[in-house]
Amino acid sequence: MGKIDLDFKPTTRPDLPFRELKDGGVVYEYRTDTLHSLNATAAYIWVLCDGHHTVAEIITSIKQNYNQFETDPTSEVIKIIKKFRTLNLLTND
Amino acid sequence: MALFKIQVGSAEVSLECCQSTISEITASVFSAILTPSQISAKIHYRIETKNGKFFLFRNNRLTHRNRQLSRIIYALEWQIVQDLLTKNKSVLKFHGAALKHLEAGFIFLGAASSGKTSLAILLMRYGWEFFSDEFALVDCDRQIIPCPRNLIIKPHLRDKINIPLDYPIFKLDDESDGKIDAHYISPSLFGTVYLRKIPLKGLVFLEKADHAGFDLQPLEHHKAFRILTQHLLNRNFSGEKWLDFLVNLLGSSAVYRLKISSPMDLTPSDSRALVEQLNQIE
Numbered sequence: 001m002g003k004i005d006l007d008f009k010p011t012t013r014p015d016l017p018f019r020e021l022k023d024g025g026v027v028y029e030y031r032t033d034t035l036h037s038l039n040a041t042a043a044y045i046w047v048l049c050d051g052h053h054t055v056a057e058i059i060t061s062i063k064q065n066y067n068q069f070e071t072d073p074t075s076e077v078i079k080i081i082k083k084f085r086t087l088n089l090l091t092n093d
Numbered sequence: 094m095a096l097f098k099i100q101v102g103s104a105e106v107s108l109e110c111c112q113s114t115i116s117e118i119t120a121s122v123f124s125a126i127l128t129p130s131q132i133s134a135k136i137h138y139r140i141e142t143k144n145g146k147f148f149l150f151r152n153n154r155l156t157h158r159n160r161q162l163s164r165i166i167y168a169l170e171w172q173i174v175q176d177l178l179t180k181n182k183s184v185l186k187f188h189g190a191a192l193k194h195l196e197a198g199f200i201f202l203g204a205a206s207s208g209k210t211s212l213a214i215l216l217m218r219y220g221w222e223f224f225s226d227e228f229a230l231v232d233c234d235r236q237i238i239p240c241p242r243n244l245i246i247k248p249h250l251r252d253k254i255n256i257p258l259d260y261p262i263f264k265l266d267d268e269s270d271g272k273i274d275a276h277y278i279s280p281s282l283f284g285t286v287y288l289r290k291i292p293l294k295g296l297v298f299l300e301k302a303d304h305a306g307f308d309l310q311p312l313e314h315h316k317a318f319r320i321l322t323q324h325l326l327n328r329n330f331s332g333e334k335w336l337d338f339l340v341n342l343l344g345s346s347a348v349y350r351l352k353i354s355s356p357m358d359l360t361p362s363d364s365r366a367l368v369e370q371l372n373q374i375e
Contacts, residue, residue, distance in 0.1 A: 017333045019340045024315030028336055035322050037315040 004055065010081050011051035011091045018046060027089060036087065041066065041073075042080050049090065055081060094139075098130035099123045099173060102230060102238040104180030106173050107134040114140055114147070117162055117261050122170045124279030125223075125241040125286040136176050138169060167263045170277065174242060178228060178326070184238060185231045185338055186326040191224035191240075192216050194372060198237040198291040200229045201351075202324040203299030210244055211356040212299070214254060217284030219368040224287055226280070228326070233338070235345060236290040243277035251276065253357045254283075295347040295374050296321070302352040306363055309370050312350040314343050347374045 002008050012018070018027050025043030027036040038046055041062070048058045055078065062073045084090050095115055097108045099122075107130055110118055118140070119127055139150040147165040149157040157168040178186055189202035190209040194216075203209050213226050225240040232238055246256065247267070260276045267273045280286050298312060298320050321339055322328075328335045351367075353359075359367065 017336055019336055021314040021318060021340065022344060023313050026315065026318050026336070026340075028333075035319055037319045039313075039315055043315070 004078060004081055006056040008055050009051050010049040012049045013089055013091055045080050096130050097127050098134055099127055101177040101240045102181040104177045105134040106136040106176050108138045110140040114162060118166055121166050121261055121277040124243055125281045163261045163263050187229045188324045189229040190226045191229040191237050193222040193287045193291055197294030199295040201297045201299055207299040207301055208353055208356045214283050215356045222285045222287035223280040231293055235293045237293050238290055239288050241280050241286045244280055246276040246278050248273055293346055297349045297351050300350055300352045302354045307353040307367050309349055309351050312348045317348045
C-alpha cells in the first residue's frame with residue numbers, strides 16, 4: 001500500500017457508487033450497507049481520486065477552485081485522503 | 094356482513110365484518126378511506142364471531158383468534174398496513190408524516206417519539222391537510238401518495254387532545270415504555286385529509302430539543318442524505334435506483350431541520366411562529 005505523499009495517486013474503489021449532492025456527495029458501500037456522507041471538499045477530492053491525479057495536483061486544483069481555505073489546504077487534503085483509506089474506500093494500488 | 098375497501102396508491106384490500114364489529118373497526122382502521130364496497134379485492138380480510146370469540150381471516154386463511162375485539166383489530170390494522178406498503182412496489186417508503194400546505198407536500202421525518210404525530214395534529218389545526226402519519230410514500234415522480242392510516246395516539250398525547258369516550262383502546266408495544274394503551278384516531282377528526290397525489294416540496298427532519306420552543310433551520314444536503322436513508326424503509330430496488338431516487342428527492346426539495354421538544358407544548362405564539370415559518374419555506 002503506497003504512502004500518502006504528494007506524488008501518490010489515490011484511486012477510489014470502482015465498486016462504490018458515488019452521487020453528487022448540492023453541497024457534497026455520498027458514497028454507498030453495498031457489502032456493509034454503509035453510507036458515507038462527504039462535505040463539499042471531500043466530494044471534490046473524491047472525484048479527483050481517479051488514479052490519474054497526484055495528491056499535489058489535487059491540492060493545486062483545490063487551491064484554484066475553492067475559496068474557503070484561507071490557509072494552505074495541503075494538510076486538510078491529505079487528512080481527507082487518509083480518511084478515505086482508513087474507511088477502505090481506496091484501492092490498494 | 095358488511096364489505097369495505099381500502100385503497101392506497103396501487104394497492105387495495107377489502108374487509109368484511111359483521112354488524113356487531115363495524116363501529117369499532119370503522120373508528121380504528123383507515124377510517125378516512127374505508128369505503129363501502131360491493132366486490133372483494135385480491136387481498137380480502139374477514140372477521141367472524143363465534144362463541145364469544147373473534148376470528149380474523151386473510152384470504153380465507155385464519156390468522157388470529159381472540160376474545161377481545163381490540164386484539165383482532167390491532168392485528169388486522171397492522172396486516173393491512175403491511176399489505177398496502179408491500180403492494181406499492183416502486184415507491185419510496187419513509188418513517189414519517191406527510192402533510193400538505195397550499196399545493197405542496199411536506200414530509201416530516203424523525204425517530205420514534207420525536208413529535209411527528211403531534212406536529213401533524215398541530216399543523217392540521219392551522220389548516221394543513223393530512224396525507225399520512227408513520228408511513229410517508231413517494232413515487233418515482235416525487236409525488237406523495239396519500240396513506241391516511243389512523244393516528245396512533247399514545248398516552249402522552251391523550252390528555253392534550255379530545256378523544257371521543259367510546260374509542261377502543263389498543264395495547265401497543267412501545268420501545269421505551271413497554272406495553273402502552275393507545276387509540277387509533279381518524280385524522281379527519283383533526284382536519285382535512287387530502288386524497289390525491291401532490292408533489293413533494295419540503296423535507297423536515299425532526300430532532301428532539303431539550304428546551305421549550307423550536308428552531309427551524311436549513312439542513313445541509315450531505316447531512317440530510319444520511320438521515321433520510323435512516324428513515325427509508327425499503328431499499329429493495331434494483332441496483333442503485335434507490336440512491337438515485339433519494340438524490341433526486343433531496344435535489345428538488347427544501348431541506349430543513351426542526352429542533353423541537355414537544356409540538357403540543359408550544360405556546361400559542363410559538364405555534365403560530367412555527368406554522369408561519371413552515372408556510373414560508375420556498
